[in-house]
Amino acid sequence: MTKPLDNSDCLINKNNQRTALSVKPTGSSLAAIVVFIRQCFSKLSMTSFIIAIILATPLLAIFFEALTGYGESFEHIKQTVLSDYIVNTLLLVLGVCILVLLIGVPLAWLIAVCQFTGRKFFRWALILPLAMPSYIVAYTYTDLLDYAGPIQTSLRNWFGWQAASDYWFFDIRSITGAAIILALVLYPYVYLMVRASFMEQQATLTHVARTLGYSPFKSFLKVSIPIARNAIIASVALVMMETMADFATVKYFAVSTMTTAVYDTWLGHYDLASAAKLSCIMVTGVLALLYLERWQNGAKQTTNNAKLSQHKLSYQLNKFQTVFAVLFCSLVLVIAFVIPSWLLLEYALHYFAESWSSGLFEFAYNSISIALITALLALALSFSLNFILRSRPTPVHRFNLKLASTGYAIPGTVMAIGVLIPLAFLDTQINQAAEYLGFDTPGLILSGSIVAIIAAHLIRFIAIANKSIESSYGKLSYSLDMVSQTMGQSKSKLFAKIHFPLIRKSALVASLLIFVESMKELPAALLLRPFDFQTLPTYVYQYASDEQLEIAALGAITIVLVGLLPVIMLNRSIDKN
């Protein structure tokens, strides 16, 4: 077990060393099997497996439902509308991906590498749309761009048009509209992750390319983008999953996607088995996506860490370029954040008397508690899974991590049911046990309480932490672990003294993202909440679902405000990098 401690060599040979780290079976194949089984039942493996299984239980419950149920309406949907739904879903996902790339990557480049007036402001301001729930942005833009909205009305007044047939106007309630709205809310993922990657890039490679006659743009395309590829693919994968899981926005825009099919079969045909079957199709797509991403990442691992010099890449923009850069940043910021918040603020102030409720503080408190607990739990569990994978990089552990990440693409309501099935089962067992022992039955302590909401949020969003911590670990040289091992340090010390300080930052980023997402998340809270329990999103939804945006605005603004704080912290923590 002699290991080279040279950093670059270590990274290049990482795969070999991973195997070197785990116990190598010697002798007969029987001995190998014994070692393998012992590995599988080691404390670490069991922990990893148990965490993954618990996180995957709702998913498994849905799979079980899909396999055992009859699912009569699945055939019906397949014969009638499923192909349309699949096409719509693919178009939507494709549209959102193209848009987030077109918005997120240039923004990341401008902020990470270019020097221009206003850069400092845009650096954090461009994250703000993250605090906006997509359905709220959808409502505000529909209000603005609908036939009866101020824009079309003014146009009609100016040009003297009488009816809709007199002119063409962009129909926001369409796949294009939905793709734009989702991209406006989701581009910060790409921006954040790709920006971090650009910031880590060393100037030398670009300088070489420039010396060889590449223009700045060409070197951006041929050098910087390929190096940032991992970050781009990882962030787009997150965006794709969010898009596939979205229900509120597409519903509002009357765009039928796979989530529509899931809802229809379950709530319309009362056929949970068919809904589960459709969910399985979606989850399979997501798993494929995750493996594709892993495969892509694996292929490019070595070039990513080319550390040839300590020079940071930096371009000073000239006046003309600065104007262009500021315009581009402002445009995105105004469309994605300023306009919707302005409209909400206006409504909130105008309808303050009708919409003010002293309950808002309580709802905010509920939302914050749920989001906080979710973020902390996600962090703890994700650390465990990743640390175990790091210690023993076996395929089983890698699979556990993937298994624990699939919840992200499951539409919230389906997740809620997935959580309800096992928790209600446990509750029944608890109550029966209490009855048997002669105690008062405690009632539904798990499925009818915030435990269920937190579980649903946790399982849905832990993918963010998994992804973030996994990629951070990917950048940590294995020689660190080896040195620690050579010096006889325990595993817990290795984690506490070496790993944690080095991946702390990305863990913080992940937890803040989870907090913000959990603040915005509606379906689980709506379906699983205890009596007379409101979160900010459920409060907003009561009115928004009735198309009373005016009354919902105050609550919506509160969600955005509470979400802003972590978003700003997020930016600070990344900047300190």
Place this chain on the structure above:
Amino acid sequence: MKIFATAILALVGFSSAAHSADSVNVYSFRQSFLIEPILEQFTAETGIKTKVVFAKSGLVERIKREGKYSPADVVLTSDFSKLLQLKDESLTQAFSNTEINQNVPAYYRDAQGHWVALTKRVRNIYASKKNIANPAELTYESLVSPEFKGKICTRSGKHPYNLGLIASIIAHKGEAAAETWLRGVKANLARKPQGNDRAQVKAIKEGLCDLSLGNSYYFGKMLTDAAQKPWADAVNIVYPNQSDRGAHVNVSGAAIAKYAPNKANAEKLIAFLASKKAQQAYSALNMEYPVNPAVKPAKLVASWGEFKEDTLPLTQVAEYRKSALKLVDKVKFDL
């Protein structure tokens, strides 16, 4: 361990109130702000507190999964299909209360006593005052006439209110005729089905279309909302098919959950909701038609005139709900 124990205790505290002599637990498909004032009256009169969970979807599944220990006492629904689904899936229990039976005609009660209807709502046609000349002659069938090409707006065909209407057409005319009708309506649509019932009236006001389908109470809701009054003013509320079978009527209603921990209170609540006082409140606050024949509709609601209602029993209509949903998919009504 201490923290764990505290957490368990806190959770028990959170949920333990399922059974209590002075409260009743409500799972509501109806928005809480619509029913809150009436529930407050109930509490003021009886001293029984109400606890509410509101969700537009998923509550049936929740009750089903919660099983024997579900805290739900009363389920309030906003259309008849949910009432029948609850009963079909054996999630309700029968109750017989003389007060309720006196106040609600048998026609609006389940034959086995598993649910009662509380309010009626008509599936109206809203017709542009400016462009539709003889609104009184409109029927659901007339919506497919070629003269209305590009003139009709509606919400999703899969919404329970539209499914109810389509099911009633299947019940009356058969599935093939209903399919032809649905295709005809789709061909006449001004835009892809979207938004809620009020948004369609707004579209008529804006000149996007001339006719829309919408529930009756929305008319009253719009008339009493300063911002929406201009929309309502632009249309006539039409009670279709007055010269033949009458207008399609849907109901909101209540059922008692199978494992209701507070059944007596649940009955009291439903009895209250069927009583004169609550029925008046339903009509005055939500602009719905009372099921209690002793209660006249609120003045505003009454001002829209008397009308003939389709008397085909809702249980018969409900049999075709699934076929209706399949038809909507088959003709790709929403796509």
